[in-house]
Amino acid sequence: MTAESQQAAGGAPSAATAAAETAHYGHGHHSDGRLKLAVGAIGVVFGDIGTSPLYAFRETFAGHHRIEADPLHIYGVLSLVFWSMMLVVTFKYVLTIMKADNKGEGGSLALLALISRSSGEKRWTWPIILLGVFATALFYGDSMITPAMSVLSATEGLEYVNKGFEPYIVPIALAILIGLFAIQARGTAKVGMLFGPIMLAYFTMLAILGLIHIVGNPGIIFETLNPLNALRFFYLDGFTAFIALGAVVLAVTGAEALYADMGHFGRGPIGLSWLVFVLPALMLNYMGQGAMVLAGEVAPTEQLIQDPFFQMMPEAWQIPVVLLALAATIIASQAVISGAFSLTQQAIQLGFMPRLRVEHTSASAAGQIYIPMVNWGLMVMVIILVLFFGSSSNLAAAYGIAVTGAMFIDTCLLSVVLFTLWKWPAWKALPILAVFFIVDIAYFGANLIKVPDGGWVPLAIGLTIFTLLTTWSRGRKLMQQEMAEGAMPIPVFVKSAANSATRVPGTAVFMTSSSDGVPHALLHNLKHNKVLHARIILLTIKIADVPFVPEEKFCLLEDLGQGFHRLVLNYGFMQPIDVPEALTRVTSCGGEFKMLETSFFLSRQTLIAASKPGMPIWREKLFAWMLRNSESAMEYFRLPTNRVVELGSQVAI
Numbered sequence: 001m002t003a004e005s006q007q008a009a010g011g012a013p014s015a016a017t018a019a020a021e022t023a024h025y026g027h028g029h030h031s032d033g034r035l036k037l038a039v040g041a042i043g044v045v046f047g048d049i050g051t052s053p054l055y056a057f058r059e060t061f062a063g064h065h066r067i068e069a070d071p072l073h074i075y076g077v078l079s080l081v082f083w084s085m086m087l088v089v090t091f092k093y094v095l096t097i098m099k100a101d102n103k104g105e106g107g108s109l110a111l112l113a114l115i116s117r118s119s120g121e122k123r124w125t126w127p128i129i130l131l132g133v134f135a136t137a138l139f140y141g142d143s144m145i146t147p148a149m150s151v152l153s154a155t156e157g158l159e160y161v162n163k164g165f166e167p168y169i170v171p172i173a174l175a176i177l178i179g180l181f182a183i184q185a186r187g188t189a190k191v192g193m194l195f196g197p198i199m200l201a202y203f204t205m206l207a208i209l210g211l212i213h214i215v216g217n218p219g220i221i222f223e224t225l226n227p228l229n230a231l232r233f234f235y236l237d238g239f240t241a242f243i244a245l246g247a248v249v250l251a252v253t254g255a256e257a258l259y260a261d262m263g264h265f266g267r268g269p270i271g272l273s274w275l276v277f278v279l280p281a282l283m284l285n286y287m288g289q290g291a292m293v294l295a296g297e298v299a300p301t302e303q304l305i306q307d308p309f310f311q312m313m314p315e316a317w318q319i320p321v322v323l324l325a326l327a328a329t330i331i332a333s334q335a336v337i338s339g340a341f342s343l344t345q346q347a348i349q350l351g352f353m354p355r356l357r358v359e360h361t362s363a364s365a366a367g368q369i370y371i372p373m374v375n376w377g378l379m380v381m382v383i384i385l386v387l388f389f390g391s392s393s394n395l396a397a398a399y400g401i402a403v404t405g406a407m408f409i410d411t412c413l414l415s416v417v418l419f420t421l422w423k424w425p426a427w428k429a430l431p432i433l434a435v436f437f438i439v440d441i442a443y444f445g446a447n448l449i450k451v452p453d454g455g456w457v458p459l460a461i462g463l464t465i466f467t468l469l470t471t472w473s474r475g476r477k478l479m480q481q482e483m484a485e486g487a488m489p490i491p492v493f494v495k496s497a498a499n500s501a502t503r504v505p506g507t508a509v510f511m512t513s514s515s516d517g518v519p520h521a522l523l524h525n526l527k528h529n530k531v532l533h534a535r536i537i538l539l540t541i542k543i544a545d546v547p548f549v550p551e552e553k554f555c556l557l558e559d560l561g562q563g564f565h566r567l568v569l570n571y572g573f574m575q576p577i578d579v580p581e582a583l584t585r586v587t588s589c590g591g592e593f594k595m596l597e598t599s600f601f602l603s604r605q606t607l608i609a610a611s612k613p614g615m616p617i618w619r620e621k622l623f624a625w626m627l628r629n630s631e632s633a634m635e636y637f638r639l640p641t642n643r644v645v646e647l648g649s650q651v652a653i
Helices: 003-009 034-044 056-062 071-094 108-118 126-155 163-182 189-214 219-225 227-236 238-252 255-260 267-295 315-349 372-389 392-396 401-421 426-448 451-484 490-500 520-529 579-583 617-628
Strands: 502-511 531-543 555-561 564-571 598-608 644-652
Touching: 034 189, 034 267, 034 315, 056 071, 056 238, 056 267, 056 392, 071 219, 071 227, 071 238, 071 255, 071 267, 071 401, 071 426, 108 126, 108 315, 108 401, 126 163, 126 315, 126 372, 126 392, 126 401, 126 451, 163 315, 163 372, 189 267, 189 315, 219 227, 219 267, 227 238, 238 401, 238 426, 255 315, 255 401, 315 372, 372 392, 372 451, 401 426, 401 451, 426 451, 451 598, 451 617, 451 644, 490 555, 490 564, 502 520, 520 531, 520 598, 520 644, 598 617
Parallel strands: 502 531, 502 598, 531 564, 598 644
Antiparallel strands: 555 564
8 A cells, every 4th residue: 555545544555565576575684693683682571570580480480370389389380380492482383483584574563574575466365454453462462461460560679778768669660650751762773782781680680599599409490391290280180380370471472582583683692692691591580489498497488478589698798789670671672562553554554553753863773763652552551550569479460361361362373374375284383383382272261260369451452453454444445545536547637737737946745645646635636726837756665564665576567658657665674764854865856856846745634434344433433533533644754844835635535
């Protein structure tokens, strides 16, 4: 979909065009050394999963469904944690799903675009689209809960430094979170330089704390790696083990971030840092927590299990550990917030969301963006969640539903990739998919038990955002169809208008969505002003199904005669759109473009809700509200404010 339909529907182009010609487009990976990228990945990609030891083990035993902390259950839970990490993170994401990259980019929307591009004439079937969109909606729920959960859990560690902090835990957490969202507009490039070293120190601290307690019980390593302990847990205490899965999954929250952030670091560096450093550090800490509780030397078991992470640290380490944990949770929150910005940009470009103001905070890194509406919306929701739940233990009941739902959807999309894109035979694909589906369904089912205790929150958020995204997508298609009906063919218009209308000096750029019809703005301009400019550009902006479009494929030009030209600009769904900058690179279109002599004509449609087949009235009114509040095309395409003319019309759908 193209530019005029963006003005018509207030959004950016869809990815439904240029599939064949963009199949080989490249991506934007940088060529830094693998080790440097691996260290960078530790600082950004693993923040979410890295903060899980603060609460995952605790919630399994002392959460809403308490489990006795005896050797059977502790060994069973540790075995479940280890094999969950191996099956979900290592085998599913690192070794399988991350191979399904869209020219280096990952994430549910990038995977949808990959499926679309690779399927040729077969367009996305509606179940696949709905799955991908719902995964996107769930991610927004996760990006609200993760900062609240992680920062609150780390701030609660201040109680172990001084009991006097207890009444101020929530205010301190809120102050940190508000400060975090407030600095987003400044960009994260400078702060991001500190992420790697801080997270390296944090994971090293996790490993050392674990080793301190493992030394007294080295046999716990064998018990953890032994899958029979997990099976014995289910055999002897089936329903309790199933309930435990709802908390054990907290240990792998953030696994989906490995795939979503693949475009920044690459599959190799992420896999290297996970297998060599992050996974061992996490497991050493979990085993250390288990060994400490079993030993019961520091305090009685009932007291230890209430907060094993902060009770495993030596007294002299309390302040450094709490501060380092707090820094790690801020970094984890930053990664999720940045991920929400990136996902929103993709959704806008691919046509699932209305235009929003996107600010680029770095002149050199295209991925460094800031979206004010998303930032402040997330902040408000995070504050509400902290105040509503009040503690990380209460929030844990809401945590997990969104993550397990997104993981299940990733497996569904993976099945399409295995059979449709990679053409795997059934004997090879089905066993792998069966394992992944069994694990995902088990985790999602266990988390459904937590719905009454707070699990309804991410589901409600996800369903609300899903309704908004699908309403926008459907409404935009109906509006485009309405606008396309009865459109005059361009060749006919060029021949008739060129001979009858008065030509005036200068250049007029009209945004158009189709090569078959005349832009509405052009028709309105001729009708009211009775003139045509000497040079008329019918500009089409297409968003390809790939992240980045190479320079040689960026611009397509066609001379239509009589001073009319068709110009097509191809962008990837990760690339910012800047029309004036793009026009400076076009010289074979009747001379160079001078902005002081160029006028941009945009169509602005006003939607009229009508009882036509297509969408219920309430959704039409919702779409109209989204249309009114979307970013103007002038700002979205970075057009010079004093050179833009908007011509409006009414459209009924």
